Amino acid sequence: MRRLTSILVLLTAVMTVQAEDTPLIGNVLNRQTTSLNGDWNYLVDVQECGYYGYRREKLSYGFFRNAKPQQPEDLIEYDFDKAETMPIPSDWNTRDQRLFFYEGTVWFHRSFNYQPKAGHRTLLYFGAVNYEAIVFVNGQEAGRHVGGFTPFNYDVTNLLKAGENFVTVKVDNKRSRENVPTLIFDWWNYGGITRDVLLVDVPQTYIGNYSLQLDRRNSKQLNFSLQLSAKEANRQVTLSIPELKIKQMLTTDANGHVSTSLKVRKLQLWSPEVPKRYGVSLTLGPTDSDASDMVSDSIGFRTIETRGKQLLLNGQPIFLRGISIHEEKPNGGGRANGPEDAHTLLSWAKELGCNFVRLAHYPHNEYMVREAERMGLMVWSEIPVYWTIAWTDDDTFANASRQLNDMIRRDQNRCNVIIWSIANETPHGKERDTFLSRLSRQAHDTDSTRLVSMAMEVLAASNYHNKLQDNMNEYVDVISFNQYIGWYRDVKDAAKMTWEIPYDKPVIVSEFGGGAKYGLHGAKNQRWTEEFQENLYRENTAMLDKIDGLAGTTPWILKDFRSPRRLLTGVQDYYNRKGLFSDQGQKKKAFYVLKEWYEGKK
DSSP, rough: OOHHHHHHHHHHOOOOOOOOOOOOOSSGGOOOEEEEEEEEEEEETOOOOOTTTSOOBBOOOSSOOOOSSSTTTTOOOOOOSEEEEEEEOOOOHHHGGGTOOOEEEEEEEEEEEEOOTEEEEEEEEEEEEEEEEEEEETTTTEEEEEEESSSSEEEOOOOSEEEEEEEEEEEEOOOOOSSSSOOOOOSOOEEOOOOOOOEEEEEOOEEEEEEEEEEEEEEEEEEEEEEEOOOOOEEEEEEEEGGTTEEEEEEETTTEEEEEEEEEEOOOOOOOSSSOOEEEEEEEEOOOSSSOOEEEEEOOOOOOOOTTEEEEEETEEEEEEEEEEEEOOSSSSBBBOOHHHHHHHHHHHHHHHEEEEEEOOOOOOOHHHHHHHHHHHEEEEEOOOOOSSTTHHHHHHHHHHHHHHHHHHHHHHHHTTTEEHHHHHHOOOOOHHHHHHHHHHHHHOOOOTTEEEEEEEEOOBBBTTTEEEOOGGGSSEEEEEEOTTTTTBTTGGGOOEEOOOOOSEEEEEEEEOOOOOOOOOOOSSSSBBHHHHHHHHHHHHHHTSTTTTTEEEOOOBBBBBTTTTTOOOOTTSEOOOOOBBOTTOBBOHHHHHHHHHTTTTO
């Protein structure tokens, strides 16, 4: 043990400074930030020896310490400075061919210079890390986050120092039955720091989050609420919307909260045809001991509601000409994570004739939602309660609940988000109904300005008559279901199908489609050919026109995406081939069928 004595004295010192688990900050893209994106060093740790000892005890001198030998005889069996680098944000599966199928732990590390600003605080913000992230700053734990698609942040002011600092993140994407999603899902389990990493500069007390919405029952009233980061009374907050000639000063209550209603005239509502947004600024006034804080935003206003089997945008019936999208890069696999990816994918949707996109099966990155808003595309946003979840596990529900909350809080001011989805293709049962009904109530309680739905299933039917029966019908505002007639069932019988949806609510067919490999041609009854997929779309669109109350569709899917469940050599090659675009962005023949059908739905 002599060889370790000097280094262990240093590494096992008691940590006296702790970071705070901080509520998620709103509108981070319009804050004062420093990007930590770029090249990070990484180490693949298959047996987690950088975190656990050989008896599975948690180490106090793990990789997070970023230890360096102090004397020649010191034994340190890792060195981040000599490790390979990977651009962040990204996924390790497509950045290192050795890790294509890897599920496990990878350590990421970055050094950076920092100069504290007197009287200010610093948050460390991650757009997403898949799946479990344990974050360390200068060798001390800042916090642990579970869930691969929602943002989180920590107050690391007391962990930083003037000069050189480092952040180390233990990332683990191993699947588990209790996770959300659970063990089995039909997309690639991309591991890594998949979205932006930012240092956020804020005053001691700052604007934490806020909501500005058009009242759902009064189109001449805006409802505003704001929460400070601390429970401070009598702080002055100014809300300004210059184009509407609004400037109002408000005072926080004992909880650091303000709310008000504002009368407006001649408000131009956001719509796919005219995606109008208004410049908004929020200012928290300074005090003798604290600086001011200011946040700007661009916010649109609209109403979304149902009336019987009609879906109404701004009081007018609308048909949702949609498409489902996975968060994969436009040209090839890999996690999409920036404004360029978002613009390309959404431009393809616009070319298809869409006014709506289903961002499946998890919350997509913030650039995707904002770009859709700018381009006039309504959004369905979903948490990954997918297939068979551990319905009776309390921790599983808490995880799903937090993901739902963080999805809503991040995007609550994006007017194009019209539907929060709480699940996809879940099996019927009492435990499932209890789990999902709680999520539905949470979504409605958290945000009453949007609709709640979920993707149900219609399975085999007798005598070609399909009847949707799901106990969750009473907890959702829109009835949505997936069906794969022509692919997984009834390959030749779409024309014979009839449909019964016994609920007085709008209907969205949230998935239909079939696979085709781009460039493979043959007879229309030959699987995997573009002609087969083309014919499937012709028969399905004709069939769907017969559904009473059909208010929209989001066929599966915009582009081919990677999935470990798709093994057919020479055709799938670990891609789900149901895309209307290939994995390289080439249009298949079915694209034109759906485009033509949507032209008739305007």
